[in-house]
Amino acid sequence: MASTHTGALFSVRITGAWRRTPASTPAHHEPAAMARNHLRQQTAAILRKHCVLNLPAAEDATNTAIGTWSCPMEGLEVTGTVHLDTTAHDCALAQEHIRRRQAQDLAHEAELRRLTHLQTLLADRDLRRMWWIAQFPDRFSECDALKEALQDLPSPHDAEAEEDDIRRDIRRFTDQLLSDLHAPQQRDLFLTALIQTLRALGHDELTAAAAAFQSQPAPRSEPT
Structure with a gap:
């Protein structure tokens, strides 16, 4: 069954049981098939949220969900347990997914720092002029056009200060509410x-x- 990482699969063995609820008749003519399908669907939905590198956590989560009697349809109750395994190939594939995600996160973080630094430069009048001269020394006369295009670009620090003001207002409101x-x-x-x-x-x-x-x-x- 599929895991949270594409292509990395769990090997799954489900042991289940079903029973008719008292004074009722299952609406399905093959209650055992319905019970098996229900357990498979429940197990698959849970395992898609877990990694093959942590089998105990995935197994515990699945058994917690399917280990109590549930009622997939009128007249039928189902329960089960699951045992998980995986292969070295699937583990290696999951590790590669994690490595690539970490590399992407690092690249995104570096890009965010670069853009934040650029915003800091462009939001400051003097730094913006020096940056423009350093980047385009033969186009100094166009610096005013850049200023017009940027209009009132805020500094990243201004945005953080605005967020702090919002948090401060919320705390002040909460304190006043509780005191009343x-x-x-x-x-x-x-x-x-x-x-x-x-x-x-x-x-x-x-x-x-x-x-x-x-x-x-x-x-x-x-x-x-």
């Missing part, structure tokens, strides 16, 4: 809504953190 939640009922209502939102967005770690915060006793104000 005086009553325990307000605090609990806010956290409940926050947990529901994070869960809907699929942020499991943030959801767990918010739930843990909700379980803490609300701070009591000292009497004056």
